[in-house]
Amino acid sequence: MKGFQEQEVTSVIEIDRKVCKGCDSCKSFCPADAIQGKYGAVHSIDSEKCISCGQCLVNCPFGAPKDKVDVVDKVIEQLKNKKITVVGTMAPSVRVAIGEEFGMEPGSLVTEKLYGALKQAGFKILDTNFTADQTIMEEGMELIAKIRHFALGEPSEHHLGPLPQFTSCCPAWVRYAELNYPELLPNMSSAKSPMMMAGALGKTYGAKEVWKVNPEDMFMVGIMPCTAKKFEASRPEFTSAARYWQTQGRSGSYPDIDVVLTTRDLARLFKKLNIDFKSVPEFTDQDNPLAQYSGAGTIFGNTGGVMEAALRTAYFVITGKELDVLEFQPVRGLKGVKEASVTMKDVKTGKEVTLKVAVAHGIKTNVKPLLDEAKAGKSPYHFIEVMNCPGGCVNGGGQPINPMGTSW
Ligand code: SF4
Known part of the structure; x- marks a missing residue:
């Protein structure tokens, strides 16, 4: 049997010309600057830039953006x-x-x-x-291999991507990186x-x-x-x-x-x-x-969930003990970015490493400074979780539409 989506879809969203009032709301929610059209004129989506996140769709007060893949x-x-x-x-x-x-x-x-x-x-x-549990194991083991090699100085026979490692489970974020930060693709976790x-x-x-x-x-x-x-x-x-x-x-x-x-x-x-x-x-x-x-697996839908789950796995494998509490601190000046640090003692070598991790959601407002820092080789973090949608997947572009709009 052939899949109905066997053709690659470049953009899932389109704007209904008859409904659009040109109010520009969609532009303010689009993380990829993919919306074209002057204020007051009918808008359209540049499919070469669109990352299909649907944030325009759930936030347009007139319901003009539509999901065009109806199966x-x-x-x-x-x-x-x-x-x-x-x-x-x-x-x-x-x-x-x-x-x-x-x-x-x-x-x-x-x-x-x-x-x-x-x-x-x-x-x-x-x-x-x-x-989601399998993803955690894969991402966690990948992170462990990088920590052991780059931070604890252990030799590795495998080709390992550079740190910081970025999470890869949000397809809008992956597409955004492909289009706007291709230098950071080697940092992306290889886990599906x-x-x-x-x-x-x-x-x-x-x-x-x-x-x-x-x-x-x-x-x-x-x-x-x-x-x-x-x-x-x-x-x-x-x-x-x-x-x-x-x-x-x-x-x-x-x-x-x-x-x-x-x-x-x-x-x-x-x-x-x-x-x-x-x-x-x-x-x-x-x-x-x-x-x-x-x-x-259950906390994957919330911002911070992927990172916390993978970090718990890494902590257990490196130290041989469960991580008690992971406390996130908001990073000053970067609203929507949280960070945490965890000190671990490698059960094999007795060496210590302090892992710094960050969680960012909402590409438009919060993620770019972290990406620019990583691109310049100045990121203080070992692991960064990125989710395109503000608040994570619970506020995804496929969720029920709140007629009052979102608060983002
Ligand atoms: Fe989809 Fe979640 Fe990424 Fe939003 S944050 S684009 S819902 S995977």
Whole structure:
């Protein structure tokens, strides 16, 4: 089966000319300076600059920017096809937002209801929290190798990217770096995002061991708070499942993630299937090995969550002990940037190192000074978490739209 997003999407967002009033609100929220048009005139998006984060979409007072990748009907078609196993992988931030689309209090945590509604719709589940744990292990081990080599002076046989290491799970941030700070790409963690790990794992291990289906009979759906995830899924690099199945004598294209639904898309899908989210029976999928996760995977959706989770792993491996409390301090003069330092004693050598880490969210306002510092080779940090959206994925461009606007 071919994925519906097999073509790389350059920009997921477009502005509806008939709705735009030229008020410039979108410009003030766009982190990539991708909006064109004078005040009072109809605006448009420069797709060469757009990072698909959807911040213009959730903040326009007139609803002019639109998500142009609508796959809701395609997913319903797959769900109705009895030959196809449709697997949904849902991010942490979806479960605190989907209830809002059905009249529940904003911020209600509805994990079991979401599992129940997905089951009723016909999805199998690979919780993205499960692969957030894998991402933490990968990013954490990568950081450990760099700390041991660069900070503790241990030899390394591997090619290691430079410090500071940047997190790589936000596709809008990755795109922004590609377009605006290509010098910093070697600093990017080589770990895939949790969604793309879910795609690779689901179409290989999941197909063989959990659902026992052929990969051509599987359809992987990312369920995300984020419009940029639609762009990420379409990137041509993500061919892990196809490469694996080639070694097993199968030559299909097998996209790791076939399509992405945002939280808003998922709400529309439930409504089209007449699933009454509020009254749907709760479900926990306890026997599914791909629906197990730690608390670390859960905090991925908040700013600071990725970094804290990876740092805990690094601390444990280097010192042999659990990290008690990680205290972030706001960095003076850089609103929206937090930093922390942790001193660790290497259990192997007895040497000490003090790790400095920073967390920044909101590329437009907070991240650029950190990037300029790193580009100039003057960054005091070992590890920097970057999330495009202010506050992290909970305020992503695919989340329910607050008619009062956001407070950012
Ligand atoms: Fe998407 Fe989260 Fe990045 Fe926003 S912060 S663009 S929601 S991954």
